[in-house]
Amino acid sequence: MNRDASWAALQRHETEPLDLLVIGGGIAGAGVALEAARCGARVALVEARDFAGGTSSKSSKLVHGGLRYLAQGRIGLTRESVRERKALLRDMPGLVTPLRFLLPVRHGDRKGRRILGLGLALYDFFAGRRTREWHAPAAVLAQVPQLQEQDLAGAWSYLDAQTDDARLVLRVLAEARLHGALTLNHVCADSLVEAEGQVQGACLRDAASGQTLVVQARVVVNATGAWADRLRQGLGQSPQLRPLRGSHLVFEAWRLPVAQALAFFHPKDGRPVFALPWEGRTLLGTTDLDHHEPLDREPGINAAEFDYLMQAARAAFPSLDLGLEDVVSTFSGVRPVLDSGDQREPSKEAREHLILAERGLLTVSGGKLTTFRASAVQALRRVQARVPALQRLRSDAPLLRAPGIASLHAVRELPEALRERLLARYGDATATLLAEAQPGELQDIPHAACCMAELRYACRHESVLHLDDLLLRRSRTGLLLRDGGTALLHKLRPVVQETLGWNDERWDDECHRYRERVLRSYGIPAEWRP
Ligand SMILES: Cc1cc2nc3c(=O)[nH]c(=O)nc-3n(C[C@H](O)[C@H](O)[C@H](O)COP(=O)(O)OP(=O)(O)OC[C@H]3O[C@@H](n4cnc5c(N)ncnc54)[C@H](O)[C@@H]3O)c2cc1C
CATH class of the missing domain: 1.10.8 (Helicase, Ruva Protein; domain 3)
Structure with a gap:
């Protein structure tokens, strides 16, 4: 359905309520739209900018349990993330792919071989399989010859996964459309509509045509990520989020070659930094600091963050003499993190998702890319009474339909890498892509x-x-x-x-x-x- 047809279909809901209106087309909104549409609910999703135009295209692109969360004692979040990682690897082959990590340990590190080994044992236990392995210094340097040798005691390796975050959102949205959801980008929910103290819809504005519309819905979902407090504050609720910016550098892979992901600690503050192979380049990140700029301006890296990440790269790979000319691009995203209110260091704030039901507005924000399906199902359970179709909710259903025979036939003579990429990203639409x-x-x-x-x-x-x-x-x-x-x-x-x-x-x-x-x-x- 093209944009005009989707807008026309939305107009019908000026009088006839939708079951769910989802505001926000990042991974959280896409997940809610898919799970609700799969149950047979009538769903529309609107996104003010582009699909995945917020944080969901600017993550580290990891589908991971989060060893860092384990170190912070967030056992529940880690267990849930590992379970979701397993499901996404099963349901989205080619889009969510395994990624081996190497975690060097140095003499004098506060968290040495034993403590990290215990954490990884728990990680493996949640995953139901052993992936961790200890490597002596010579074996580590054979794998990453440019790594700083000084004080190297060895390294743990373990398995996680990665994705293309924006394509993940697009794939989930495409699947939601197959189940009947309407999805429109560049349509902003300017305000909520209330009746008898309950949210019953929203005023929408199409940025392309300037047209406006008031849509009715039994449930309005606020999946606006870092912007989530805006709609809530319109209802008189107090803010809950602390926007934190994280930035990455994208390096030429031949200048910063990593065959597998590398996790190490920043020499200045001991924060974990990742160097990740991704789409033929190397990503290095991330920073974690309060984001004070207006949310409507697309975030960008500042000079201090750039300097911080270059320091990390140079300290970990001193012989490479990395410089400005080795950086291909940068990107920055804003984490919608729950504010503890006690001004703690940004990295110490909790990463759990926030689900709130307030006067008919269901807010789902915070959390991780990895756990989008679990958050969606948990959020939708809160409104099952208002949308009977949601009684069919399942947390273990396969996420995507398998591509049909036409697409499988169309790709049969393509090189393996292209075949895998197309089927993973376009599913059953691969046949159309190839025909055109x-x-x-x-x-x-x-x-x-x-x-x-x-x-x-x-x-x-x-x-x-x-x-x-x-x-x-x-x-x-x-x-x-x-x-x-x-x-x-x-x-x-x-x-x-x-x-x-x-x-x-x-x-x-x-x-x-x-x-x-x-x-x-x-x-x-x-x-x-x-
Ligand atoms: C630097 C960084 C690295 C990260 N790395 C990882 C990682 O490796 N793995 C992982 O699992 N997680 C990671 N995360 C977390 C993850 O990226 C986010 O939690 C997730 O993308 C948030 O998704 P969201 O849908 O809630 O928000 P968003 O993706 O920001 O989506 C919200 C959308 O709502 C739209 N919107 C706002 N207001 C309105 C309105 N009024 N009307 C219509 N639309 C509106 C916005 O335009 C936006 O597109 C990372 C986060 C950051 C910042």
């Missing part, structure tokens, strides 16, 4: 982890409204290529103009908007630029 591909378009765009056929498909079928939707979230070109991949724009132009019907003026405006965005939120901070 033009000659030569299945060739990978170097270092972009996608091909032109995927970009063509996204323009036609994945609600692309702006160039940044296409280059930062439908594909990850903007993160994986220097300058956001703007060198590719001339090749992309005919495909985009043909499929989206943009004239030359619109194309120029979009390129301008995209370049500005990349410079502001995905580049190197001004203070560091040559």
